[in-house]
Amino acid sequence: MPLMPLTVKQAVSRRRGQVLVGPVDLTLTPEGVTIVIGPNGSGKTSLLRMLHGIARLNAGTIDWACPLEEAREKQAFVFQTPVMMRRSVRDNLAYPLLLGGTPKQEARNKAEHWAEKVGLGNFLTRQATVLSGGERQKLAIARALIRDPEVLFLDEPCAALDGRAMREVEEILQTAAKGGTRLVMSTHNMGQARRLATEVVFMLNGKIHECAPAATFFETPSTPQAHAFLRGDIVE
C-alpha cells in the first residue's frame, strides 16, 4: 500500500504545556522534495519530528495513506545532531537492516556498499563515535537510506558538511528522490533549498507561515516575512 499522500490537520505538538509547533495544516503529495526553511527556533525540527511520529501529537491528526504501523516501517529520519551508535561504521549501517530481519551476511554486504557510496569505505571498522562531524552526517544519511524508505526526513543534514561533501550528499539525495524516496528536509542553506526543492514550507513561530511550489516561493513569495527571509533580513 502506498504511504502518501500525508494529510495533516490542525496538528499541535506541545512540551510541558508549551506549544513547540502548530496548529499545522499540510498535505504532502507522493512526488517531490519538500524543503522546510525558517529562522532558528521557528519549529522546523519540531515539525519534522511530529510528522515522523517521535514527538507527541497533542491535538489534530496526521494521516498516512496506509495504517500507521506500516507507515512507521517505511520512514527514516536523519537527526540534526546525528546519533552514533557505539559500534563500528559497518555495524551502524547494518543495524537497521538487522532490525528488519535481513540475514547477517546480506546486511554486511549492503552496509559496505553504502559506506563506499558515501565515502566511508575506508572507515568500515572504525568506531562511529570517533568520526568527524561531517562523516557522522554522511553515516547517518546512509543508515537512513539503507532500508530504502519511502519517506525520508532530514533535519539540516548538511549543516556540518564542506562544499564537496554537500554536493556528494545532494547527489545521493537526488538519486534517492529519483528512485522514489519522498524527501522532507529542513535547511538553512538557501542555495541548497533552491537546488533541491519542488515545494517549500516556510516556518515562523511554530506555524507554517507559507507553503508553496518552489518556483513560486522563490520568485514571488506571498508574505512580506518570507520575502525578508529570502533577502537574508531578520524576520520577526
Next chain:
Amino acid sequence: MSDLWNGLCQAFWMVVTLDADLVEITLRSLRVTLSALLIASLIALPLAAFLSVRRFRFRRATIAVMNALMGLPPVVVGLLVYIVLSRSGPFGVFGLLFTPTAMIIAQVIIIVPLIASIAHQSLRELWSDYHDLLISMNATQSQRVRAILWDGRRALLTAALAGFGRAIGEVGAIMVVGGNIDHVTRVLTTAIALETGKGDFALALSLGFVLIAMAIAVNIAIHWLTRTEQEGRW
C-alpha cells in the same frame, strides 16, 4: 621492626612458593566471590537495563531504594542473613549457615545494588543517546534492551568488576554468616583478620599481598575498559 621485616620476607616467600594454605584460601575466596558475582550480575544487569528503558510507576522509588541499599553496612547484611538462615529462622531447615553458600548469599545482597546502580547510570546515558534513533527505527522493546546491553557491554563489565572488588574485600558479613571455619569457610579477608589477631603476620601479609594484587588487577581492568570505551576496539 624486625618482626615486621621477618613477616614481610616470609610472606613474600609464601607467595613465591605457593604455600598450600595460601592457595587454598585464595581459591576459596575466588570461588565464593565469582559465584556471587555471577548471580548478582544476572540479577543486577537486566534490572539496570529495565530501569533505563522502561517508564513505570515505581521506577523512581526503585532507583531510590537501590541507591539506599548500596549504603547498607555489610555487617548488618550479615546479621540479617544470619537470622534468616539460622536454625530457628525461616530457611533454617536448609542448614546453610556457616557454609560457602551463606557467604555467597550475603555477598550477592551486598553487590546487587552496587552493580545495578553503576550499570544503570551508564545505561541511562546510553539510552538517552539512542532513544530517538531506536524509536525512529521502530525497534521493539526487546530490541532496544538488547541494543543498549550490547553497546554498553564495557560499562556493564566495569560495573561487574566494581562488584567483584567490593565482594572480594568484604569481611564483616561473611565473617558473621561464614564463621571463618578452617578449610570450610575461611577466605582471604577473614583469614587476615584472624591471623592478625593471632600475631601471625607472615600469613596475614601474604594473604594481604594476594588481596592487594587482585584489587590492583581489577582497577587496571576498569581503567583499561574505560579507555577502550572511546575507541571501541571490541
